[in-house]
Amino acid sequence: MGDFDAAFPEYAATSRLDDLRATEYSYLDEGGHVYLDYTGAGLPARSQLRAHATRVGSGAFGNPHSENPTSSASTRLVEEARSAILAFFNASPKDYAVIFTPNATGACHLVAQSYPWRHGKRLVLTADNHNSVNGIREYATGHGARVRYVTLNRDLRVSELDLNAALGRGHGTRPGLLAYPAQSNFSGARHPLAWVERAQSAGYDVLLDVAAYVPTSRLDLREVQPEFAAVSWYKVFGYPTGVGCLLVRRDAMSRLRRPWFSGGTIWGVSVQGGWHRLLPNESAFEDGTLSFLSIPDVMTGIEWVSSIGVEMIGQRVQILTSWTLRCLAGLKHSNGRPMTLLYGPGDEADRGGTIAFNFLDPTGKLVDERAVSRDAAAAGISLRTGCFCNPGAGEWAFGLSRKAVGGTFVRRQLMRRSFLHVDMTTVDDYLRVLGLPTGGAVRISLGLASTLADVESFLDFAERTYRDRLPDLNGLAPRLNC
Numbered sequence: 001m002g003d004f005d006a007a008f009p010e011y012a013a014t015s016r017l018d019d020l021r022a023t024e025y026s027y028l029d030e031g032g033h034v035y036l037d038y039t040g041a042g043l044p045a046r047s048q049l050r051a052h053a054t055r056v057g058s059g060a061f062g063n064p065h066s067e068n069p070t071s072s073a074s075t076r077l078v079e080e081a082r083s084a085i086l087a088f089f090n091a092s093p094k095d096y097a098v099i100f101t102p103n104a105t106g107a108c109h110l111v112a113q114s115y116p117w118r119h120g121k122r123l124v125l126t127a128d129n130h131n132s133v134n135g136i137r138e139y140a141t142g143h144g145a146r147v148r149y150v151t152l153n154r155d156l157r158v159s160e161l162d163l164n165a166a167l168g169r170g171h172g173t174r175p176g177l178l179a180y181p182a183q184s185n186f187s188g189a190r191h192p193l194a195w196v197e198r199a200q201s202a203g204y205d206v207l208l209d210v211a212a213y214v215p216t217s218r219l220d221l222r223e224v225q226p227e228f229a230a231v232s233w234y235k236v237f238g239y240p241t242g243v244g245c246l247l248v249r250r251d252a253m254s255r256l257r258r259p260w261f262s263g264g265t266i267w268g269v270s271v272q273g274g275w276h277r278l279l280p281n282e283s284a285f286e287d288g289t290l291s292f293l294s295i296p297d298v299m300t301g302i303e304w305v306s307s308i309g310v311e312m313i314g315q316r317v318q319i320l321t322s323w324t325l326r327c328l329a330g331l332k333h334s335n336g337r338p339m340t341l342l343y344g345p346g347d348e349a350d351r352g353g354t355i356a357f358n359f360l361d362p363t364g365k366l367v368d369e370r371a372v373s374r375d376a377a378a379a380g381i382s383l384r385t386g387c388f389c390n391p392g393a394g395e396w397a398f399g400l401s402r403k404a405v406g407g408t409f410v411r412r413q414l415m416r417r418s419f420l421h422v423d424m425t426t427v428d429d430y431l432r433v434l435g436l437p438t439g440g441a442v443r444i445s446l447g448l449a450s451t452l453a454d455v456e457s458f459l460d461f462a463e464r465t466y467r468d469r470l471p472d473l474n475g476l477a478p479r480l481n482c
């Protein structure tokens with residue numbers, strides 16, 4: 001603690017967050033929780049939940065698709081929420097539209113299915129991407145576009161040279177789409193926002209996945225102007241779940257082509273005539289009835305984090321992350337061997353509050369991540385294990401070659417055949433084929449309500465459970481995915 005105070009005197013300036021933890025987030029300590037999964041989900045303040053109850057309890061809100069009073073009341077709040085979101089990202093309503101989706105995945109899916117893919121177009125993806133972005137490749141290749149992945153360095157960052165090489169190979173006035181995360185959900189690495197303009201100057205559109213970035217950083221859409229940005233609001237302030245959005249530049253929106261229509265999206269349609277015309281605005285992308293009782297809660301959430309200040313949240317998370325990284329790197333068995341193997345950026349700059357690593361036993365072997373998951377759960381600690389839906393970062397973290405994971409034609413055929421064999425049906429079989437010593441990493445992540453005490457609890461747990469000990473591997477459940 002003394003060391004911490006000396007290393008980070010500026011932490012004191014974030015003490016308001018300790019007060020909020022004791023009041024608005026007191027359910028964590030009351031329930032004995034050490035919550036270290038903010039990249040999985042943010043947490044709601046009690047006042048957000050009260051605001052929801054007060055609003056829905058004191059008004060009447062109907063389906064927004066008509067003109068009646070209860071419908072208009074819902075429409076007004078939904079439109080206010082759109083404006084609040086644009087203001088939160090400092091975006092001009094002339095330049096950007098907000099399309100409500102169930103989550104960031106829904107936002108990526110809209111781009112995937114509506115982007116004008118065709119033969120000769122390119123989809124450039126960083127190998128560090130969430131599966132909800134990786135999945136875009138299925139639409140792209142389905143329409144004859146080529147997919148190119150930009151590889152990662154040892155610290156799970158992308159070299160500018162590799163990015164430029166990947167972009168350089170596009171051709172035509174609009175060569176295609178670059179999609180990358182502003183912050184990795186695996187390693188916490190922040191990839192430069194300057195790539196947006198770099199790609200645009202090469203003619204590309206850009207989908208910026210800001211799901212893991214915006215809970216602790218401000219995104220200013222007057223400074224960087226990606227064509228598309230994907231957000232999940234529960235990651236920013238915990239509540240509501242089920243509401244995300246696609247921020248879309250209006251010029252790019254007009255180039256999207258929806259492959260279908262549905263309730264809520266059309267200006268007109270004829271059954272006998274067989275024609276339909278979509279609405280000329282963001283509603284064309286919002287299928288069915290919006291989550292109209294929850295969308296106004298996004299305004300409450302935005303007011304909440306704005307009243308604290310995203311900068312203060314970011315500062316606290318950055319300090320706690322730096323301290324955690326130093327402590328984890330310093331954990332040693334009494335034989336002098338390290339207790340952890342960290343993945344991702346070795347430095348403390350340009351990174352968010354997500355840390356991926358494995359514990360090492362006293363002989364230097366990786367501790368099975370399922371044992372960590374079980375032991376942490378027993379200690380009341382919420383963390384994540386596996387590859388966190390980011391297989392690319394996982395493949396690079398574990399040093400898997402392209403060949404090993406079926407990246408060549410022959411190998412792919414072999415892998416397919418192997419999986420038809422009766423002995424090769426489980427995820428554990430797959431991991432054995434790859435020769436992996438463990439099935440994934442351990443991830444801890446910090447956020448708005450994190451305190452130094454959370455970090456200390458986790459470090460105590462780590463020392464108590466793994467220092468000088470071989471892990472107990474009895475009774476570990478089979479892995480269900482990888």
Ligand SMILES: Cc1ncc(COP(=O)(O)O)c(C=O)c1O
Pocket residue numbers: 039040103104105106130132181183184185209210211212232
């Ligand atoms: C960087 C990133 N992108 C996309 C997603 C997908 O978010 P959701 O599951 O809310 O759609 C996540 C979720 O963890 C994420 O961290």
